Every structure is written in C-alpha cells, then in structure tokens.
Amino acid sequence: MRHLADFPRWYDDVTESTGPARFARRSLLKAAVLGRPDEPEYPPLGTGVDAAWAATRALVYTVTGRILDVSPHILVLGTAWGEQRFPLDPATQAWRGGPAAPAALRRGDHAIARRRYPGGPVVDRIWAEAGRVTGTIAEREGPAALLVDEGPVKGRKLVVISAEAAGRIQVRFPRLEPGYLIDVIGVKHDGYLQALIPATSQPPYPADHPPVPPLVSGHVPDPVNGAAVWHEPGEEPEDLLGLAYPALDPETSCEHAGFAPPGCSGDPHATGPGCVRLPYLSVGSLLWLRNDCAERTRQLPVTSCGATARLFCDRCVTCGTSRKGRIADLTMAAFVELGGNLEAGCFNATMTIGG
Amino acid sequence: MLAAARELQIPLLAVLLLGGCAVKAWRVLRSRSIKPALDPAGLFPLRLHRPIMMAMCATEFGLGLGLIATAGRTGTNVPATIVRTACVLFFLIAMGALNETRQRRPAAGCGCFGDFSDTPIGWRTIARAGVLCAAAAVTIGLPPLRMPSSSTTAEMWLAVLAFELSLIAFFSPELGEILVRLGYSEPCELRRLPVERTMAALHASSPWRRYARQISGAAPIDVWREGCWRFVVYAGVARGRRVDIVFAVYLQSRRPVIRAAVLDAATDEVLGLAETREFTAIR
Numbered sequence: 079m080r081h082l083a084d085f086p087r088w089y090d091d092v093t094e095s096t097g098p099a100r101f102a103r104r105s106l107l108k109a110a111v112l113g114r115p116d117e118p119e120y121p122p123l124g125t126g127v128d129a130a131w132a133a134t135r136a137l138v139y140t141v142t143g144r145i146l147d148v149s150p151h152i153l154v155l156g157t158a159w160g161e162q163r164f165p166l167d168p169a170t171q172a173w174r175g176g177p178a179a180p181a182a183l184r185r186g187d188h189a190i191a192r193r194r195y196p197g198g199p200v201v202d203r204i205w206a207e208a209g210r211v212t213g214t215i216a217e218r219e220g221p222a223a224l225l226v227d228e229g230p231v232k233g234r235k236l237v238v239i240s241a242e243a244a245g246r247i248q249v250r251f252p253r254l255e256p257g258y259l260i261d262v263i264g265v266k267h268d269g270y271l272q273a274l275i276p277a278t279s280q281p282p283y284p285a286d287h288p289p290v291p292p293l294v295s296g297h298v299p300d301p302v303n304g305a306a307v308w309h310e311p312g313e314e315p316e317d318l319l320g321l322a323y324p325a326l327d328p329e330t331s332c333e334h335a336g337f338a339p340p341g342c343s344g345d346p347h348a349t350g351p352g353c354v355r356l357p358y359l360s361v362g363s364l365l366w367l368r369n370d371c372a373e374r375t376r377q378l379p380v381t382s383c384g385a386t387a388r389l390f391c392d393r394c395v396t397c398g399t400s401r402k403g404r405i406a407d408l409t410m411a412a413f414v415e416l417g418g419n420l421e422a423g424c425f426n427a428t429m430t431i432g433g
Numbered sequence: 434m435l436a437a438a439r440e441l442q443i444p445l446l447a448v449l450l451l452g453g454c455a456v457k458a459w460r461v462l463r464s465r466s467i468k469p470a471l472d473p474a475g476l477f478p479l480r481l482h483r484p485i486m487m488a489m490c491a492t493e494f495g496l497g498l499g500l501i502a503t504a505g506r507t508g509t510n511v512p513a514t515i516v517r518t519a520c521v522l523f524f525l526i527a528m529g530a531l532n533e534t535r536q537r538r539p540a541a542g543c544g545c546f547g548d549f550s551d552t553p554i555g556w557r558t559i560a561r562a563g564v565l566c567a568a569a570a571v572t573i574g575l576p577p578l579r580m581p582s583s584s585t586t587a588e589m590w591l592a593v594l595a596f597e598l599s600l601i602a603f604f605s606p607e608l609g610e611i612l613v614r615l616g617y618s619e620p621c622e623l624r625r626l627p628v629e630r631t632m633a634a635l636h637a638s639s640p641w642r643r644y645a646r647q648i649s650g651a652a653p654i655d656v657w658r659e660g661c662w663r664f665v666v667y668a669g670v671a672r673g674r675r676v677d678i679v680f681a682v683y684l685q686s687r688r689p690v691i692r693a694a695v696l697d698a699a700t701d702e703v704l705g706l707a708e709t710r711e712f713t714a715i716r
C-alpha cells in the first residue's frame with residue numbers, strides 16, 4: 079500500500095519533504111494550535127515528535143519476522159532487530175492455511191506471532207504466510223482463478239481458489255463474477271493468494287453500487303461502532319501499527335492518490351461514502367480503537383487510505399453482532415496487537431476519534 | 434367530472450414521465466457516471482444494466498413527448514392510441530418489475546426519481562405504478578384536449594388535479610426524502626469543502642495578517658484536515674529562529690474561526706497563539 083504523500087493540483091506547491099515524519103508531526107501541531115492533546119497521557123509539547131509517534135508505534139504483544147527455525151518448544155524469528163527466540167508451550171496455536179502444530183511451520187515462512195503477555199517471552203499464537211485479498215473481481219480466469227482489484231492505490235491481485243476450499247467460499251460468495259465484491263483469507267504464494275477462508279459473506283450489490291447511508295442528524299456520533307478488518311502490509315513496514323481509514327479527506331488524500339484504470343468497475347472513491355458516515359480525517363490523525371471482543375484498546379495513527387472498506391456494508395459476528403459497516407482497516411500488526419485473530423477476518427470495534 | 438379527470442391524465446403523465454427521465458439524467462450528469470442511475474436495472478445481469486437503463490430513460494422521454502404531441506388537434510387517433518397504450522404497458526411492466534425487485538432485492542430502491550428513490554421498494558411504490566397505469570388506461574380513446582370552456586370546468590380540473598397529486602404524493606416515498614433533504618444541513622465533519630475556500634478565508638483573516646511577515650515561503654509545507662478543522666502549516670522565521678506557523682481553520686462557509694500557533698521548528702516549543710474570535714463548539 080502506498081502512503082498518501084502525493085498532492086496533485088495546487089498541492090504541487092506544498093513544499094518540504096513528504097513522508098512519515100510530516101504525518102507524525104500533524105498531531106503535535108494540531109495540539110499546539112487547538113490547545114488540547116489527543117489523549118490524557120499525550121507527551122507534553124516540546125518533547126519532540128519522535129516520542130509521540132513512537133508511543134503509537136510500539137508493539138507490545140506482536141512480533142513479525144521470517145521463521146529461521148521452529149520446534150515444538152522454540153520459535154526463532156529473523157526480525158528487524160535480528161534473530162529472536164521465543165519459547166512455545168503446549169497451548170501455543172499455529173496457523174498456516176488452517177490450524178497446525180507449531181513444528182509444522184516451515185523455515186522461510188513469513189510469520190506474525192502474538193505474545194501471551196505484553197513484552198513477555200512466550201508466544202501463544204503464530205500465523206504463517208497469512209494473506210488476504212479484499213476488493214472487486216475484475217476478471218475471472220477459469221473456474222478457480224480471479225483477478226481482484228483492491229483499488230487504485232493497491233492495484234490488482236491474483237486469487238486462486240483451491241479445490242478443497244471452493245465449496246466453502248462459493249457458499250459465502252455465490253457471485254464470483256466481474257463487478258462483485260470478494261474478501262478471502264488464505265496462504266500467500268509467490269504472485270498469488272491461495273484462498274481458503276471466506277472473510278465475510280458477499281454483499282448482494284455490485285461493487286460500484288453500495289447502499290447509501292442514512293443522513294446524519296446533528297454531528298456524527300463519537301465513538302462509533304462497527305467492524306474492524308485487516309489488510310496485508312503491501313509496501314508498508316510489516317510491523318506498522320496503524321490503520322487505513324475509510325473516510326480520508328477527499329480534497330487532500332484518497333481521491334488524489336490515484337485513479338482506477340479504464341474499465342475498472344470498483345473504484346471505491348466513486349461510490350460515495352459507504353454505509354457508515356465517518357468524519358473526514360487525514361493520514362497522521364490519531365484515534366482510539368477498542369477491540370470489543372478482546373477488550374483491548376490502543377491509540378492508532380491513520381497510516382493509509384482505506385476506501386475499499388467503504389464498499390462493504392457487512393457486520394462482524396466475532397462476538398455478538400456488530401453494527402453494519404467497516405470502520406477501520408487495520409494493519410496486520412495492529413490487528414494482532416489488539417487481540418484479533420487473522421483467520422477470523424474481523425472483530426467488533428469501537429472507534430473514538432481523537433480530539 | 435369524469436371527462437375532466439380523463440383529460441387531466443395526459444399532461445400529468447407527460448410531466449411525470451419527463452420529470453423521471455430528467456431526474457435520472459441529472460443524477461448521471463452530476464456524478465459524471467451512469468452507475469448511480471442503475472437501480473431500476475438491478476434485476477438484470479451486470480452487462481445489461483447500462484443498455485436497459487438507457488432504454489428506460491429513452492422510453493420515458495419518448496412517451497412523455499408522445500403524449501404531448503398527440504394530445505391536441507394535430508394528433509390523429511391512431512398515433513395517440515399507440516402512445517397511450519404504450520404508456521399502459523410501460524406502467525404495467527413497471528409494476529411487475531417493482532414487485533420482482535422487492536422480492537429479490539428487498540434493500541434496493543426503485544430509482545424511479547434518481548437520488549430521491551433510494552428508499553426500499555414497498556407496496557406504496559408498486560401501488561403508484563398501478564395508479565399511473567390506470568391513469569394511462571383511461572386516456573385511450575380520449576378526443577383531442579381543449580382548454581377548459583368555463584371557469585367551472587377549470588375549477589373542476591384543479592380539484593381533480595389536487596386530488597390526484599395528493600394520491601400520488603401519498604404513494605411516493607420520495608416525498609419524505611425530499612422534505613428531509615430540504616431541511617438537511619450536513620454536519621461540518623462530513624461536508625466537503627474545497628481547500629481553495631479554506632485558503633481564501635485564511636488569507637483574509639487577522640491571524641494571517643498578524644503572522645504574514647514571519648512567513649518565509651509562498652506555499653504551505655503541509656495541509657490536512659481532521660473533522661471540522663483544516664490545518665495549514667507555513668515555514669517562517671521569528672526573532673532569528675526557524676519556526677512553523679500553524680493555522681487551524683474551522684470548516685464553515687462564513688466567517689470561520691481561525692486559530693494560529695507558532696512553534697520552534699527545532700524544539701517544537703510553542704512560541705505564540707492567536708485566534709479570531711471565541712467559539713464554543715469544536716469537533
């Protein structure tokens with residue numbers, strides 16, 4: 079996924095370097111001018127951007143890396159900080175396309191693991207080569223291969239539906255035809271995703287025609303409830319703690335990041351606000367997200383555009399039934415950090431816009 | 434009385450058909466895409482949506498014009514009968530299609546009057562098509578239309594018109610939608626406001642005049658929005674130090690609240706604050 083640093087039109091005049099440092103500084107500048115911090119424990123002005131940004135970036139439960147070695151008792155991961163060893167216990171669960179014993183994971187697999195306790199050594203969940211494709215079916219190539227458009231920013235991905243999963247997926251996605259939506263979880267391979275689990279039920283409407291949300295009386299309620307989902311890192315850092323927000327300011331963000339190619343029926347920017355009305359924010363905005371199922375809350379920065387989430391008016395049923403619509407598309411690391419299970423695809427969430 | 438009611442149906446149907454076509458066309462022109470107007474074609478395969486929608490719009494336009502063209506003395510009996518029978522068929526097919534759509538896609542609106550017809554199809558929408566079908570049926574065999582011969586006839590026309598409009602309004606879920614929209618004002622956090630307007634408001638404000646001399650670059654170094662506020666940051670120099678001058682502009686059309694702050698670019702120390710006027714509600 080590309081970070082939204084391109085400002086065409088008159089934004090070509092915006093000077094200075096673009097990138098994470100600029101986005102990270104926004105919450106500090108906002109607090110300075112409005113005189114109210116985004117959070118009670120917000121670092122006081124003057125301590126620098128890095129401290130504030132680092133506070134939102136720190137992974138307490140989650141660790142990502144490539145498997146260097148694995149046995150029933152220990153997992154060795156090659157992470158950004160070098161080789162790290164994590165003890166496993168008999169209760170540790172692993173996933174590689176389905177439940178598996180930790181020792182069945184393969185060397186070289188990309189893995190994301192969750193610690194049992196914050197900062198603790200023992201890992202209790204491991205996902206290997208987990209991938210997800212969410213978007214509009216652009217082409218169907220034979221009975222089992224689909225080209226899926228994930229929006230102008232993320233591009234197209236190839237999805238191969240394996241024979242053993244075909245029935246399970248087609249029950250939830252009866253229309254595997256161009257123009258309709260798909261959201262599947264599976265195992266990443268070189269150049270394609272092997273789809274194994276339907277992440278939701280297929281919306282009955284074509285991707286370019288989602289329902290219109292009801293008009294909002296007064297202000298948008300804060301906090302707002304709905305479903306939180308996850309996306310693959312793409313071009314983002316694997317350990318990025320953040321979320322793709324479905325309602326970035328159309329004047330400065332998503333809509334100018336790129337345009338759908340001709341014939342693309344699922345440009346999420348052209349389909350209206352989706353079924354949840356959310357306040358317009360920008361990359362760098364901070365908000366609080368609570369996993370209502372795990373009862374875990376974190377402050378997260380908006381790190382990218384999640385316009386594709388607008389197309390889905392589904393509900394999450396991980397614990398009870400959430401309100402309709404997707405309110406956040408988390409990075410993999412953030413989803414796991416908040417206690418979500420990747421194979422479930424979503425959790426019921428409460429989002430509080432900071433400030 | 435009955436003759437007046439029959440005569441009235443022709444202009445009424447023509448206005449409704451042309452109005453329906455115009456609202457759909459306006460919706461397409463406004464969004465620069467035919468996709469938003471594809472509701473009524475939802476029953477058909479995706480590839481047929483566009484041609485069916487265009488055919489429906491053309492049919493409405495053609496029938497509306499045809500009713501007007503064959504209403505007066507210039508219209509002979511055969512063309513008038515053909516157009517009016519086609520109207521009956523049109524509304525009859527509409528009834529069936531609406532009923533089918535209601536069963537297969539209960540959440541879909543009929544799209545009959547563009548944006549205003551997003552309410553899920555109910556018995557009122559189907560009954561309205563039935564009323565219009567009956568209205569078209571009673572026009573078959575009607576002699577050429579004439580202006581009312583007396584004030585009594587004109588009053589009768591008006592009474593029938595008022596009754597029928599009330600009936601159609603009762604069967605139209607769009608009316609509620611129109612009334613809601615007439616009184617609706619989108620909250621500021623959902624309102625799209627061009628950056629150019631924000632910049633124009635900023636450049637006309639007293640905080641801008643106060644800090645303009647300290648600003649060193651012509652273009653902002655960052656612009657972003659959060660809820661009801663848009664933030665604009667300029668690089669500047671104050672007392673020999675490199676500073677960032679941040680303006681927060683409240684997103685309202687008239688006299689927006691504007692605040693400003695000056696931060697040391699190196700240490701982020703806040704050096705000064707300013708605002709145009711007090712405000713109570715911020716989001």
